[in-house]
Amino acid sequence: MAGSLSAQEKVLLKTQLEQRRAELLSLIQRQLLESDNQNYNDLAGRVHDSAEEAVADLLADIGFADIDREVSEVSDIEQALIRLATGSYGVCIDCEENIPFERLSAYPTAKRCLVCQQHYESGRQTGSHASL
Numbered sequence: 001m002a003g004s005l006s007a008q009e010k011v012l013l014k015t016q017l018e019q020r021r022a023e024l025l026s027l028i029q030r031q032l033l034e035s036d037n038q039n040y041n042d043l044a045g046r047v048h049d050s051a052e053e054a055v056a057d058l059l060a061d062i063g064f065a066d067i068d069r070e071v072s073e074v075s076d077i078e079q080a081l082i083r084l085a086t087g088s089y090g091v092c093i094d095c096e097e098n099i100p101f102e103r104l105s106a107y108p109t110a111k112r113c114l115v116c117q118q119h120y121e122s123g124r125q126t127g128s129h130a131s132l
Contacts, residue, residue: 004098005090014084017108021077024070031067076109083111092116 005013083089090099094116103110112120 005101005104009101009104010084010089013089013104013108014081016105017077017080017084020108021074021081024074024077028067028070028074031070035064035067073109079111080109094120 080089090101090104091097092099092113093111095113097113099110099113103114110117
């Protein structure tokens with residue numbers, strides 16, 4: 001099913017996606033440069049026992065977790081831009097209904113309509129529990 005987004009809405013959303021991607025790439029680059037300049041080596045150099053070393057490891061891991069999350073968001077943006085270029089942007093990957101502009105404006109990388117996203121999330125939550 002073809003998306004119901006107007007040409008103007010597509011341009012607006014594409015701009016929003018590209019701006020967010022640029023922000024994230026700049027942030028990732030800045031964080032990587034900062035981590036090179038201090039993080040683990042600086043903290044580990046001042047460590048005197050295993051508890052302090054564990055804290056230093058944790059602080060370094062937190063920084064890399066932030067970067068990993070941002071890289072994942074960049075990937076989601078890239079996928080949304082591909083869907084936009086191929087004409088499948090704004091169409092739910094589950095029910096193939098149009099995703100409303102309001103949802104895409106709030107969450108431009110959305111792959112699912114709100115109803116399908118809620119089903120997807122509830123299925124993931126119940127799927128993680130073992131049944132007897």
